[in-house]
Amino acid sequence: MVKEEVVLVSFWSSPFGSRVKIALEEKGIHYEYKEEDLFNKSSYLSTINPVHNKVPVLIHNHRSICESLNIIEYIDEAWSDRSPQFLPSDPHQRSQARFWADFIDKQLYEASKKIYREKGEEQVNNGKKEVLRILKLVESELGEKAFFGGDNLGFVDISLIPFYSRFYTWETFGKFSIEEECPNLVAWAKRCMQKQSVANSLPDPLKIYDFIVSLNKYYHK
Numbered sequence: 001m002v003k004e005e006v007v008l009v010s011f012w013s014s015p016f017g018s019r020v021k022i023a024l025e026e027k028g029i030h031y032e033y034k035e036e037d038l039f040n041k042s043s044y045l046s047t048i049n050p051v052h053n054k055v056p057v058l059i060h061n062h063r064s065i066c067e068s069l070n071i072i073e074y075i076d077e078a079w080s081d082r083s084p085q086f087l088p089s090d091p092h093q094r095s096q097a098r099f100w101a102d103f104i105d106k107q108l109y110e111a112s113k114k115i116y117r118e119k120g121e122e123q124v125n126n127g128k129k130e131v132l133r134i135l136k137l138v139e140s141e142l143g144e145k146a147f148f149g150g151d152n153l154g155f156v157d158i159s160l161i162p163f164y165s166r167f168y169t170w171e172t173f174g175k176f177s178i179e180e181e182c183p184n185l186v187a188w189a190k191r192c193m194q195k196q197s198v199a200n201s202l203p204d205p206l207k208i209y210d211f212i213v214s215l216n217k218y219y220h221k
């Protein structure tokens with residue numbers, strides 16, 4: 001058997017990078033991890049992701065794949081013989097999964113930044129409102145299911161769960177409790193954390209908090 005080359009280039013705190021780690025671990029794919037210093041980007045990054053110059057980038061047999069959701073779909077297709085399958089085979093369910101992953105992708109990260117970027121109380125309150133609106137919509141999509149993917153982690157689970165390690169930061173800056181507002185979603189997140197793939201891939205929430213505090217100082221210099 002020809003040995004496959006699978007390399008993940010990412011940054012430790014990246015929720016987008018965590019998505020890829022979870023997907024690789026769920027499928028049991030061995031990979032090499034390369035940490036990219038985002039404060040001093042390598043010229044290598046611009047060769048593997050010339051369009052965005054961002055992480056994560058997956059390199060599979062010397063070819064790079066960019067954008068986390070695109071990478072997860074790629075992993076699902078390139079290793080389609082391995083379970084779990086992240087995207088459902090039914091076209092409607094498949095399009096729904098893509099819809100929710102895209103919704104999370106486009107809205108949650110940007111809304112959350114308003115909570116911790118220290119731009120005044122009004123901004124924080126708007127951020128909180130937006131984050132809770134998004135989380136409540138997503139929670140109602142989960143319904144009574146164990147995971148968005150049913151019995152297994154699926155595309156939407158993998159898209160969303162990395163943000164769980166940021167809940168502590170959002171709650172501390174915003175002085176609110178996500179568990180009080182979205183108890184079923186937090187119960188889902190705790191279920192996800194029982195999976196080795198997730199527990200191994202999410203950074204420590206306290207480390208994320210310290211990192212964001214230090215980033216704020218950096219931005220306000």
Ligand SMILES: N[C@@H](CCC(=O)N[C@@H](CS)C(=O)NCC(=O)O)C(=O)O
Nearest residue numbers: 014015016038054055056067068069
């Ligand atoms: N839409 C991209 C987002 C990637 C992204 O924003 N990566 C951040 C790290 S969390 C990055 O590389 N930032 C460096 C920069 O913006 O220069 C994805 O899903 O992969």
